[in-house]
Amino acid sequence: MAFSYWESTEWLEGLDLIVIGGGIVGVSAALHAKSKRPNWKIAVIERDSFGGGGSTKNAGFACFGSMTELMHDRATLGDTEALTLLKKRIDGLKLLRKTLGDKAIGYQECGSLELIRKGTNYEMPDQVAFAEMNEWAEQATSSASTFHVAKANELNGIDGARIDGAVSSPLEGAINTGKMILTLRSMAQKKGIRLLLGLNVKDWERGDGMHRVQVQRLSADGGEDNLWAETPRVIIATNAFAKELMPSCDVQPQPNVVLVTAPIPALKFNRTVHMDAGYLYARNVQNRMLIGGGRHLGLEREEELVKALTSVLNTLFPETDGTPFEYKWTGLLGVGTTRNPIVKSVHPGCVIAVRMGGMGVAIGMQLGQECINLLLAE
Ligand SMILES: Cc1cc2nc3c(=O)[nH]c(=O)nc-3n(C[C@H](O)[C@H](O)[C@H](O)COP(=O)(O)OP(=O)(O)OC[C@H]3O[C@@H](n4cnc5c(N)ncnc54)[C@H](O)[C@@H]3O)c2cc1C
Numbered sequence: 001m002a003f004s005y006w007e008s009t010e011w012l013e014g015l016d017l018i019v020i021g022g023g024i025v026g027v028s029a030a031l032h033a034k035s036k037r038p039n040w041k042i043a044v045i046e047r048d049s050f051g052g053g054g055s056t057k058n059a060g061f062a063c064f065g066s067m068t069e070l071m072h073d074r075a076t077l078g079d080t081e082a083l084t085l086l087k088k089r090i091d092g093l094k095l096l097r098k099t100l101g102d103k104a105i106g107y108q109e110c111g112s113l114e115l116i117r118k119g120t121n122y123e124m125p126d127q128v129a130f131a132e133m134n135e136w137a138e139q140a141t142s143s144a145s146t147f148h149v150a151k152a153n154e155l156n157g158i159d160g161a162r163i164d165g166a167v168s169s170p171l172e173g174a175i176n177t178g179k180m181i182l183t184l185r186s187m188a189q190k191k192g193i194r195l196l197l198g199l200n201v202k203d204w205e206r207g208d209g210m211h212r213v214q215v216q217r218l219s220a221d222g223g224e225d226n227l228w229a230e231t232p233r234v235i236i237a238t239n240a241f242a243k244e245l246m247p248s249c250d251v252q253p254q255p256n257v258v259l260v261t262a263p264i265p266a267l268k269f270n271r272t273v274h275m276d277a278g279y280l281y282a283r284n285v286q287n288r289m290l291i292g293g294g295r296h297l298g299l300e301r302e303e304e305l306v307k308a309l310t311s312v313l314n315t316l317f318p319e320t321d322g323t324p325f326e327y328k329w330t331g332l333l334g335v336g337t338t339r340n341p342i343v344k345s346v347h348p349g350c351v352i353a354v355r356m357g358g359m360g361v362a363i364g365m366q367l368g369q370e371c372i373n374l375l376l377a378e
Pocket residue numbers: 020021022023024025026045046047048051052053054055056057058059060061062063199200201202237238239240241244245256257258292330331332333334353354356357358359360361362363364
C-alpha cells in the first residue's frame with residue numbers, strides 16, 4: 001500500500017516547514033512559526049501516537065534546578081554560562097505558563113525541597129553557600145531568597161531521621177504533564193498546524209533551497225510506505241533520538257524509570273522533591289507518590305532499581321510504606337557532555353533543537369521559539 005493521492009497532496013506536499021518530533025520543543029516551534037508566518041503550511045511529524053519522548057513521560061516538575069545542582073552547574077559551566085541556563089529555565093517556565101495557562105496545565109505553586117539523604121556523599125550546603133547562591137540566583141529569579149534551609153513545618157510527611165538537612169525553594173512548582181501536552185497540541189491544531197502522529201522520519205537530505213524528508217508509515221501487514229516530502233525549512237526536535245537522523249550529534253539517550261503508587265488518601269506531603277543532586281526525584285501526584293530517576297545508583301537490572309527506589313520512598317515518606325505501585329514506565333532523557341541544550345542552524349533552512357536534559361519542561365517552549373527565530377533570521 002502507498003500513501004494515497006490525498007494523503008500525499010493535502011498532508012505532505014507544499015509544506016513551508018516540516019518539524020520532526022512532536023514533543024514540547026517541536027510543537028512549540030510550529031506554534032511560534034505560525035504566529036510569525038500565519039500563511040505557512042506547517043507539519044509536525046511524530047512517530048509515536050502519544051509521543052514517544054520525554055514530553056509525555058516526564059515527572060511534571062516545573063523546576064529550574066535544586067541548589068546543589070546549580071552549584072554543580074556553576075562549577076562545571078562557569079558562573080556566566082550557568083546563569084544564562086538558569087535564566088532560560090525561569091523565562092521558559094514563565095512562557096509555558098503564560099502561553100498555555102496555569103489551569104490548562106494543572107500548574108501548582110507547591111515549592112520544592114532538596115533532601116540531603118543520610119548515608120550518601122551529598123552534603124548540606126553551609127550558610128555561606130546559601131548567601132552566595134541566593135545572591136547569584138537573584139539575577140535570574142529576582143528573589144533574594146531563592147533557597148532557604150527548610151523549616152520543620154515544611155518537612156511534614158518526611159522522616160527527619162533519614163536526612164542531614166533540606167533546602168527549600170518556594171519558587172518551583174509542578175504541572176500535570178498530560179494536560180500540558182494535550183493543551184499544546186490542541187492549540188497547534190486549532191491554528192491549522194498538521195500534527196501527523198504515527199509517521200516516522202526515516203531519513204532526510206539537505207538541499208540547496210529545498211530539503212527532502214523521508215516519511216515512513218508502517219502498515220498493519222508488516223509492510224511500509226515511504227514518501228519523500230520536499231520543504232524549504234526543516235526543524236529537528238527529536239531530543240534523545242537525535243543520533244538516528246544526525247549520527248555525529250552529541251546526544252545520548254538515557255533511560256529514566258518512573259513509579260507512581262496507588263492513591264494514599266491522607267497523604268500529607270505535597271511538594272516536589274530533589275535528592276542526590278537531582279538524580280532522584282519524588283512528588284505528590286493527585287494524592288499518589290511518584291518517584292523516579294536513580295541512574296547514578298549504577299543498578300543494571302530494572303528489578304534492582306525498582307527495589308532501591310521503593311526503599312528510598314518508603315523510608316523517607318513513611319506514609320507510602322505498604323502502598324503498591326500502580327504505574328511504572330521508562331522515558332529517555334537526551335543528555336550529552338554538557339548540560340547545555342543544542343539549538344543551532346546546521347544548514348541554511350535547517351535548525352536542530354535537541355539535548356534537553358532533565359529540564360525540558362522548563363526550557364522546551366522557549367527553545368522551540370528560538371529555532372524559529374534562527375530560521376527567520378537567516
Ligand atoms: C522519565 C523522565 C522524567 C522527566 N521529568 C522531567 C521533569 O519533571 N521536569 C522537566 O523539566 N523535564 C523532565 N524530563 C525531561 C523532559 O521531559 C524533556 O527534556 C522534554 O520533554 C524534551 O522535549 P522534546 O520536545 O525536546 O523531546 P521529546 O519529548 O522527546 O520529543 C521528541 C519526539 O521526537 C519523536 N521522534 C524521534 N525520532 C523521530 C523520527 N525519526 N521521526 C518522527 N518522530 C521522531 C519522538 O517520538 C518524540 O516524541 C523528564 C524526562 C524523562 C524521560
